[in-house]
Amino acid sequence: MNAPYDPRTVEQSVQQTWDAARCFEAGESAAAEKFYCLAMFPYPSGQLHMGHVRCYTLGDVINRYHRLKGYNVMQPMGWDAFGLPAENAAIKNGIPPARWTRDNIAYMRGQMRELGFGIDWSREFATCDPEYYHWEQWFFIKLYEKGLVYRKSSMVNWDPVDQTVLANEQVVDGCGWRSGVPVERREMPQWFLKITDYAEELLDELDRLDGWPESVKNMQRNWIGRSEGVEIDFPVSAADAAAGGDPLRVYTTRPDTLLGVTYMAVAAEHPLARQAAERSPEVAAFVDKCRNMQTAEAEIATLEKEGVPTSLTVEHPLTGEPIPVWVANFVLMEYGSGAVMAVPGHDQRDWEFARKYGIPIKQVIEPAGDEPCDLDAAAFTDYGKLVNSGEFDGMASARAFAAIAEALEAKGLGRRRTNFRLRDWGVSRQRYWGCPIPMIHCDACGIVPVPEQDLPVLLPTEVTFEGVRSPLTTMESFYRVNCPQCGAAARRETDTFDTFMESSWYYARFACPDANQPMLDERANYWTPVDHYVGGIEHAILHLLYARFFHKLMRDAGMINSDEPFTRLLMLGMVLKDGRKMSKSSGDAGNPQVLLEKYGADAVRTAMMFAAPPDQSFEWSEAGVEGQARFCRRLWNLVQDHLAAGDVPALNPAELSDAGRDLRRKSHETLQRADDDYGRRLTFNTVVSAVHELTNAVSRTEPAHEHDRAAVREALKIAVLVFSPIAPHVTQELWSALGERALLVEAQWPAVDESALVQDTVELVVQVNGKVRGHVSLPADVDEDTARSAALENENVERFVAGKTVRKVIAVPGKLINIVVS
RNA sequence: GCCCGGGUGGCGAAACUGGUAGACGCGCCAGACUCAAAAUCUGGUUCUGGAGACAGAGUGUCGGUUCGACUCCGACCCCGGGCACCA
Numbered sequence: 055m056n057a058p059y060d061p062r063t064v065e066q067s068v069q070q071t072w073d074a075a076r077c078f079e080a081g082e083s084a085a086a087e088k089f090y091c092l093a094m095f096p097y098p099s100g101q102l103h104m105g106h107v108r109c110y111t112l113g114d115v116i117n118r119y120h121r122l123k124g125y126n127v128m129q130p131m132g133w134d135a136f137g138l139p140a141e142n143a144a145i146k147n148g149i150p151p152a153r154w155t156r157d158n159i160a161y162m163r164g165q166m167r168e169l170g171f172g173i174d175w176s177r178e179f180a181t182c183d184p185e186y187y188h189w190e191q192w193f194f195i196k197l198y199e200k201g202l203v204y205r206k207s208s209m210v211n212w213d214p215v216d217q218t219v220l221a222n223e224q225v226v227d228g229c230g231w232r233s234g235v236p237v238e239r240r241e242m243p244q245w246f247l248k249i250t251d252y253a254e255e256l257l258d259e260l261d262r263l264d265g266w267p268e269s270v271k272n273m274q275r276n277w278i279g280r281s282e283g284v285e286i287d288f289p290v291s292a293a294d295a296a297a298g299g300d301p302l303r304v305y306t307t308r309p310d311t312l313l314g315v316t317y318m319a320v321a322a323e324h325p326l327a328r329q330a331a332e333r334s335p336e337v338a339a340f341v342d343k344c345r346n347m348q349t350a351e352a353e354i355a356t357l358e359k360e361g362v363p364t365s366l367t368v369e370h371p372l373t374g375e376p377i378p379v380w381v382a383n384f385v386l387m388e389y390g391s392g393a394v395m396a397v398p399g400h401d402q403r404d405w406e407f408a409r410k411y412g413i414p415i416k417q418v419i420e421p422a423g424d425e426p427c428d429l430d431a432a433a434f435t436d437y438g439k440l441v442n443s444g445e446f447d448g449m450a451s452a453r454a455f456a457a458i459a460e461a462l463e464a465k466g467l468g469r470r471r472t473n474f475r476l477r478d479w480g481v482s483r484q485r486y487w488g489c490p491i492p493m494i495h496c497d498a499c500g501i502v503p504v505p506e507q508d509l510p511v512l513l514p515t516e517v518t519f520e521g522v523r524s525p526l527t528t529m530e531s532f533y534r535v536n537c538p539q540c541g542a543a544a545r546r547e548t549d550t551f552d553t554f555m556e557s558s559w560y561y562a563r564f565a566c567p568d569a570n571q572p573m574l575d576e577r578a579n580y581w582t583p584v585d586h587y588v589g590g591i592e593h594a595i596l597h598l599l600y601a602r603f604f605h606k607l608m609r610d611a612g613m614i615n616s617d618e619p620f621t622r623l624l625m626l627g628m629v630l631k632d633g634r635k636m637s638k639s640s641g642d643a644g645n646p647q648v649l650l651e652k653y654g655a656d657a658v659r660t661a662m663m664f665a666a667p668p669d670q671s672f673e674w675s676e677a678g679v680e681g682q683a684r685f686c687r688r689l690w691n692l693v694q695d696h697l698a699a700g701d702v703p704a705l706n707p708a709e710l711s712d713a714g715r716d717l718r719r720k721s722h723e724t725l726q727r728a729d730d731d732y733g734r735r736l737t738f739n740t741v742v743s744a745v746h747e748l749t750n751a752v753s754r755t756e757p758a759h760e761h762d763r764a765a766v767r768e769a770l771k772i773a774v775l776v777f778s779p780i781a782p783h784v785t786q787e788l789w790s791a792l793g794e795r796a797l798l799v800e801a802q803w804p805a806v807d808e809s810a811l812v813q814d815t816v817e818l819v820v821q822v823n824g825k826v827r828g829h830v831s832l833p834a835d836v837d838e839d840t841a842r843s844a845a846l847e848n849e850n851v852e853r854f855v856a857g858k859t860v861r862k863v864i865a866v867p868g869k870l871i872n873i874v875v876s
Numbered sequence: 877g878c879c880c881g882g883g884u885g886g887c888g889a890a891a892c893u894g895g896u897a898g899a900c901g902c903g904c905c906a907g908a909c910u911c912a913a914a915a916u917c918u919g920g921u922u923c924u925g926g927a928g929a930c931a932g933a934g935u936g937u938c939g940g941u942u943c944g945a946c947u948c949c950g951a952c953c954c955c956g957g958g959c960a961c962c963a
Contacts, residue, residue: 269880269958276879276959283963306963319963359961384961394963402877403961475962591957628957664901665888669881671956677902678888684916685901691916730892740890743900750900819896824944826896850930864943870895874943 059690061654061683065783069170077799078172080128082580089125090581091117092561094589094597095132098158098180099139102165104662104674105590105629107646111659111780112626112668112738113588114171118779119732121172122803128581130564131166131173133159133180136488136553138216144487145519151487152515155182165647169655170782172799177567181489181556186563188510189573190555191492195503196611198493202248205501209388210480212240217522218484219244245491245549246478249603253278253474256602265622267669270594277595279475283307284459286395286468288318288368291376302326302368302379305390305473309462310454311397313443314418316408318368319361319382321392327381330364337362337381344383359384359407371467372458373444382407390473398433405433418442419451479600481552486517486524488550496537496544505538511546524548557597558604561587561619574613587620591669594625624736627671649679656781657683663780664742682742686784689749689777693770693788696763705764707810714762715810717755721769722810724748728776729803738780745777767792775801819870820845822854830871838865845871 072078082088093113096106117129133155140151147154159180166173179186197203211220215233219242229236249256257278260271286309287301302318320326322344331338340362361382368377384403385394398408398415408415419438421427427434437451446454462468482491490511492504504511514532517525526532526548537544562574565581583605589597598620605619649658660682666672710718724744731741748769757763771792778785778798789798813834818841820828828848832841842863845851851873858875865871 272880273958279959279962281962304963308963382961384963386962389962396963401963403963473962475959594958661901667889672888675888675902681901687916735892737890737892739888740892740900743890746900817896821896821944824895824942829896862943864895866895870944872895872943 059687059784061656061686061784062651064787065168065170065655068783068786069167071786071797072172072799075797077797078129078174079176080126080174082577083126086124086126088581089120089127089586090565090584091120091127091129091586092564092584092588093129093131094587094593095134095557095560096162097134097137097139098155098162100158100161102162102169102646103629104631104646107169107658108629108662108668109588109590109626110166110169110171111662112624114173114659114782115663115732115738115779116586116588116624116736117172118782118799119803121799122775122779122801123733124802128177128564129171129173130177130567131163131171131175132178132560132564133162133182134553134557134560135159135180135182136550136556138485138487141485141487141519141522145522148519150515150517152182155180155487165650168650169646169659172782177564179563179567181553181560182487182513184510184512185568186560187489187513187556189563189569190489190551190559191504191509191511192506193559193573193607193611194551194555195492195506195509197247197607198503202251202607204246204248204478205243206246207241207243208480209239210242210244211237212242213237215522219480219482244480244482245493246480247603249479249600250474250476252603252606253280253476254472255606256476256599257474259602259618263618263623266620267623267625270591270598270623270625273594274599277476277599281307281473281475283471283473284309284455284462284468285391285471286312286371286462288371288377288395289467291367291369300325301467302393303391304393304395305471306395308397308400308451308455309458309468310437310440310446310449310451311400311418312372312395312458313440313446314397314399314416315370315377315395316398316414316416317396318377318379319385319394319396319404319407320379321385321387322381322383323387324381324385324392326364326366326379326393330366330379330381334365337364340381344381359403359410361407361411363411371462371465378413380411388477389475399429400433400435402433402435405429416442422450479552479603481555482549483552484524484527485550486519486526487513488553489513489556490526491547491549491551493547494535494537494544495547496540496542498542499537499539499544502537502539502544508538513550524550526550554596554600558600559608561601562605562608562614572613574608578613579615582614583616583618584620586622586624588624589626591625591627598623624668627666627669630671630673649676653679653683654686654783656686656784660685660742660781663738665739667737667739685746685749686781688753689773690784690788692749692752693774693791696766696770697791699763702764702767703760705768706761709759709761710765711758711762713755713758714765717751717762717769718765718810719813720748720751721765721772722806724776725772725804726806726811729806732779741776742780745773748773748776772804774798775804816868818845818868820848820851821870821872822851823874824872827851827854834868838867841865841871845873 091113093109117127120127135155140155143149143154144151213220213230213233215235216230220230220237257275257280260274263271283306285303285305287303289301290299322341327341331341361380364379364381366379368379370377385392396404398404399417400419415429417429418441419434420441422438425436440446440449440454446457449457459468459470490513492509492511494502494504496502519525533546533548535544535546561584562578562582566575566577569575601619605614608614646658657679661678664682665678727744728741731737752766752769755766757766774785774788786798815831816834818830818832819826820830828850830844830848832844842865855873855875860873860875862874
């Protein structure tokens with residue numbers, strides 16, 4: 055290797071070596087501990103952007119580090135291939151989504167190979183492969199049979215541009231996440247997965263996910279949103295009961311304020327509101343207005359709180375007093391029972407509403423301490439002590455909570471209840487490019503699942519688009535079927551699944567991508583859970599929650615024996631360009647291909663790792679790449695110069711000069727520090743710094759003799775090995791140049807030689823009143839008294855101590871001495 | 877409004893357990909090599925003063941704890957993310 059460093063040549067040849075040796079093909083083995091390393095698979099949008107480069111480089115660094123540490127590592131890759139952009143491309147350019155997707159995959163796979171990711175390509179699949187979605191359909195039917203799937207007509211978010219239903223989470227600020235236009239509300243029959251059955255477990259298990267960032271767990275906790283409260287029935291007053299007798303049911307987290315209720319508020323869609331509308335034109339007009347407002351879907355949050363009184367009253371469950379019922383626009387039909395008890399004294403929203411409409415405000419809680427409380431200015435919303443509450447007076451809120459709950463339970467008018475904010479997962483999409491929902495609608499038999507032997511329901515790939523609507527809805531060959539039960543003409547479901555379905559279990563399928571009977575086999579239990587999952591912060595809630603849900607579904611179906619899918623989680627910050635998230639529109643600066651051709655994969659990977667710690671968002675700039683290309687070249691030249699100077703003897707620490715010993719200490723410090731940075735801290739930016747420092751130390755070292763040159767060789771080998779997870783190509787080439795015959799990916803991370811870390815002399819900082827005034831060099835095992843007198847003898851220190859009284863001397867062994875004077 | 881992060885040179889950042897703030901890199905400046913340029917190498921580079929040794933100031937702001945604070949505590953300002961008529 056006497057040639058000058060040419061990254062493209064080196065990288066191609068090293069990649070061929072890996073391919074020939076099939077280094078990254080993983081198999082189940084009892085010989086070493088398994089390590090499943092996974093980065094979130096990409097949507098095949100066309101080409102990689104810098105966000106992808108960051109994500110998969112981080113994944114690959116973790117992969118390669120764990121190989122060096124002796125694990126049996128598996129790092130797979132696949133494609134989240136269903137989704138809207140393929141359809142949009144088809145509509146725009148007339149290319150069928152399947153072909154567009156396959157072309158993109160081929161191109162992006164090539165880019166990943168060029169970047170040198172150590173991926174087990176034998177496991178690759180795309181979610182649009184029938185062999186994959188076959189099992190998703192199969193599992194959906196199993197869940198249907200278990201009662202975890204249901205069909206419900208419900209209000210949905212309708213995107214008028216994309217002509218499809220959006221999940222709540224796909225609506226951002228009232229607009230579709232892709233189209234950007236305001237969503238409308240429509241009623242439609244939809245398929246739902248009962249994720250709420252698992253709400254409790256999904257929440258509780260977060261406490262045990264020690265390998266997850268606290269911020270992500272918090273986001274999931276908020277999303278699931280557990281609240282502890284009481285469900286209370288307010289009987290309809292006798293005069294109104296004739297119209298239909300069901301009590302008005304509400305849910306509250308503050309039963310301690312029950313005696314402060316002065317009105318009830320129900321949603322416009324609530325049955326009581328409809329009932330009142332029949333009798334009162336004012337109420338009917340208001341209910342109508344609310345519906346229109348929701349259809350227009352403006353900024354709900356800034357909406358003025360409005361309502362109308364009905365002539366209905368209910369009875370207070372404890373006192374029997376009549377309470378007026380209002381229809382209010384701030385009550386959500388979808389949450390709880392669509393009705394609330396209003397306590398204007400102790401809820402700010404209820405307070406504002408009461409002030410606006412002149413409804414009485416009654417104080418039932420007073421501050422336990424000295425907090426201010428002026429019900430003319432605002433509601434008092436803290437917990438406190440009960441007043442004006444009869445037998446409950448004087449109780450603290452917490453005790454009153456229990457006492458009032460018991461009193462209600464005794465009367466049969468209430469019960470304690472845990473509520474969740476989480477809703478069931480609507481999985482139907484009125485789109486073409488997705489997994490067909492394996493159901494058949496028969497006039498006689500109703501819903502009939504597609505029989506197992508007829509799976510998969512294949513998505514036709516030869517289609518033509520007329521407008522945005524799914525071609526399936528007009529494709530007779532697809533939807534005209536005979537009912538599997540009665541044989542009569544029936545209609546196949548033409549909706550497809552939300553693509554979050556595919557990404558909810560792909561990680562398990564990678565363990566056994568060819569499993570046939572059924573979707574997973576015993577290999578899934580060898581590889582899962584994923585030991586380290588890497589991906590973008592934008593998936594902190596939905597994808598991760600759905601995947602956790604699916605894992606539990608697969609566990610309860612007997613296919614998986616763990617509770618959680620991802621043991622350790624690394625959430626990447628975003629790669630920004632001009633302050634915005636990187637995307638296709640970012641132009642050349644965001645195009646890794648240009649950089650790859652100019653500087654090579656090692657430089658691009660290193661620059662990306664060096665730019666910032668992984669969890670931090672940062673603005674990408676090309677400037678750093680050139681610097682890292684320079685560093686690769688320096689390392690290359692350093693190794694060449696070293697080799698050109700001839701052979702070295704076996705390392706003998708006893709023969710080293712001071713310079714040799716210093717270098718050797720630096721080598722082993724680097725090894726120790728990098729091990730911690732790679733394994734525990736996940737700060738790969740500081741690994742790059744550490745390798746730079748070691749390389750600088752080698753450059754500066756002037757070997758006194760051949761023994762020192764042996765220390766230089768050791769330093770170079772450590773630098774190369776430590777650097778290899780980040781820059782795997784150049785390091786492989788240098789590794790073999792340094793005389794190693796086995797591949798670097800098969801090497802073992804060396805143990806730190808503790809004796810090399812020992813220093814005979816240490817430099818102590820001397821401070822006077824906390825300010826650095828000098829340094830003293832002393833033997834490492836110096837006693838404290840000697841250190842003190844040496845510090846006081848320091849010339850510059852003397853100047854600051856002279857004429858003053860030494861009050862105290864603080865000595866931190868091996869670090870510093872602080873002399874306190876006055 | 878509530879819940880998380882974060883604020884350090886011209887720039888990206890480091891300082892992990894309270895112990896030399898600015899490692900490492902980018903950029904810039906100077907020098908070497910060169911007819912010249914690029915590349916490469918060497919040195920310098922927080923600010924202010926000083927030829928320099930050195931001194932003073934300095935990690936968003938104000939205050940506190942401590943021999944000693946980027947790090948801990950209290951109040952506040954700003955930036956980013958998440959949630960939000962959730963009863």
